[in-house]
Amino acid sequence: MIKHEAIHHVSLIVSDIExxxxxxxxxxxxxxIPRPPFDFPGEWFAVGETGQQLHLIVHDGQTKRTGGIDTRDGHFAIRVGDFDETVEWLRQHGIEHRANRDSITGFAQIFLLDPDRNVIELNAARR
Structure with a gap:
């Protein structure tokens, strides 16, 4: 049996690294965070303080997503500390999102798209 410890990283394709x-x-x-000197552009980020990472990889092709925010599409989720502060931050920065404080999941959810239309979920404990 495989003994899982955690998700180490998620990789996303982007078209413009800056x-x-x-x-x-x-x-x-x-x-x-530091990234090895691969022969293609990209960027690595720490997600929280537990060693989990997000890796961005530049890809010259187009992403397949063309529609709006679809909560059933492939995505990754980051737990945030405060639902209301996060929603307000996104509003202040003009980031389109779909927020659901009372999600059937048992935790509050916010879905948004990055500049390359990758779906991101931000979720928080209900208070």
Whole structure:
């Protein structure tokens, strides 16, 4: 049997590394971490303080997503400390999102798209 410890990283395809870096650093508040000298552009970020990471990989092709925020589409989730503060931060920065404080999941959810239309869930404990 495989003994799981945690998700180490999630990788996302982006088309413009500077635009993506700004979004993940300035909007989501992730911290850049060292990345090996691969022969293609990208960026790595720490997610929280437990060793989990987000890896951005530049890809010259187009992403397949063309529609709006679809909560049933492939996505990754980051737990945030405060639902209301997060929603307000997104509003202040003009980030389109779908928020559901009373999700059937048992925790509050916020869905948004990054600049390359990757779906992101931000969720918080209900208070």
């Amino acid at each position: 635009r993506a870096r700004a979004f993940y650093k300035e909007i989501l508040g992730l911290r850049e």
